[in-house]
Each structure stands twice: as structure tokens, then as C-alpha cells.
Amino acid sequence: MDTTAAALQAIGLYLVTNIDDIIVLSLFFARGAGQRGATTKIIAGQYLGFGGILIAALAVTFGAGFILPDDAIPYFGLIPLLLGIYAAWQAWSNGDDDDNVADRPVGALTVAAVTFANGGDNIGVYVPVFLAVGTGALVAYCLVFLALVVVLVLAAKFVATRKPIAEVLERWEHILFPLVLIGLGIVILVAGGAFGL
Structure with missing residues (x-):
């Protein structure tokens, strides 16, 4: 497979496996509205989280499956579930004071944790593809993914800053953010069969 074909296939694979991140990232942008450096933190967090996914997929591809056993992936759902519960507790304890941006900072590590948990199932998709392609194509896949x-x-920032969407997110972010994270965590846990679910 030539690198051009691999790059085009990589674009398709990335979009199919990561398009759902736009929703979660939009909520991070809503949460970080008005905070200095929020975009940088979100980009850094997304790179950290996706980098973890990519490293895990490459490790499994090259025979280090013992590092991340398949049956561990569903338990990544605990990350967004716990973060969502914490965000819900913060929203509840702040009451009607949802305009206090300082109480809901966006951190790169939080974005990374949610990204990694949400993309844990991507590892299972990437590994067979990585095993089927040559080294040049594998490098092309990784470079395209990172770009x-x-x-x-x-x-996601574009979506989150469109006036009608931004107004809805600004008004309801303190409710939507925890709900989406809790829902995401539950879906990951149940779909993966964690705890015998």
C-alpha cells in the first residue's frame, strides 16, 4: 500500500472512530469559555489522551498486549463516570451560581483522561489495521492521526462558538457536561461488559 492511499484511509478511519469527540470537546469549550488558555489546554489534553490511545494500539500491534489486556478497556468507563459525578456534585453545590467560571476550570489532564477513556475502544479497531499494513503505511496512519x-x-471549537449553540451550551453546560460524561462512562462500562454488565 502506498503512503497516499494509507493517508486517505487513515483520514477515514480517524473520522469514523473520533467524530463523537466533537460533542465532548464542545462541552469542554463551553466549560472553558472565558478562561485564559482554555483552547491550548484542550488541544494539549486531546493530544495527551489520543497519544495514549495510539501508543497503546502500537504496543499491542508489536506484541506488548500484556501492557493493556483487552478485558481492561471497558473499565476506562470509570474515568468519565467519576469525572461526571464530580462535575455534577460541583454544579449541585454551586446552586444557581453557574456563571462562576473559576469553579469549573478546564485542565489538560481532565481532557486527556476523558479522551483516552472515550477512545479506549479505538485500540481494538486500530490494531487489526496496523497489523495488516506495512511500516510505511503505519507511519502514514500515525502522522495523519496526529495531524x-x-x-x-x-x-469542536467552531461548533461550540456558533451563536445558537454557544447560547445553549452557556445556559445548560453545567447540566450537560456531567450528564454527557456520566452517560459516556456508563456506555463504555456496559458495552464492554465491565463488572459483568
Whole structure:
């Protein structure tokens, strides 16, 4: 497979496996509205989280499956679930004071944790593809994936800053953010069969 074909296939694979991140990233942008450096933190967090996914997929591809056993992946759902519960507790304890941006900072590590947990199932998709392609194509896949991370984040920022969407997110972010994280965590846990679910 030539690198051009691999790059085009990589674009398709990345979009199919990561398009759902736009929703979560949009909520991070809503949460970080008005905070200095929020975009940088979200980009850094997305790179950290997706980098973890990519490293895990490459490790499994090259025979280090013992590092991340398949049956561990569903338990990543605990990360967004716990973060969502914490965000819900913060929203509840702040009452009607949802305008206090300082109480809901966006951190790169939080974005990374949610990204990694949400993309844990991507590892199972990437490994068979990585096993089926040559070294040149594998490098092309990785480079395209890493280039598209920033594109995905900027697309989410674009969505989150459109006036009608921004107004809804500004008004309901303190409710939507925890609900989406809790829902995401539950879906990951149940779909993966964690705890015998």
C-alpha cells in the first residue's frame, strides 16, 4: 500500500472512530469559555489522551498486549463516570451560581483522561489495521492521526462558538457536561461488559 492511499484511509478511519469527540470537546469549550488558555489546554489534553490511545494500539500491534489486556478497556468507563459525578456534585453545590467560571476550570489532564477513556475502544479497531499494513503505511496512519487531532479540536471549537449553540451550551453546560460524561462512562462500562454488565 502506498503512503497516499494509507493517508486517505487513515483520514477515514480517524473520522469514523473520533467524530463523537466533537460533542465532548464542545462541552469542554463551553466549560472553558472565558478562561485564559482554555483552547491550548484542550488541544494539549486531546493530544495527551489520543497519544495514549495510539501508543497503546502500537504496543499491542508489536506484541506488548500484556501492557493493556483487552478485558481492561471497558473499565476506562470509570474515568468519565467519576469525572461526571464530580462535575455534577460541583454544579449541585454551586446552586444557581453557574456563571462562576473559576469553579469549573478546564485542565489538560481532565481532557486527556476523558479522551483516552472515550477512545479506549479505538485500540481494538486500530490494531487489526496496523497489523495488516506495512511500516510505511503505519507511519502514514500515525502522522495523519496526529495531524487530525488539532483539526478535530478546532472543529469542536467552531461548533461550540456558533451563536445558537454557544447560547445553549452557556445556559445548560453545567447540566450537560456531567450528564454527557456520566452517560459516556456508563456506555463504555456496559458495552464492554465491565463488572459483568
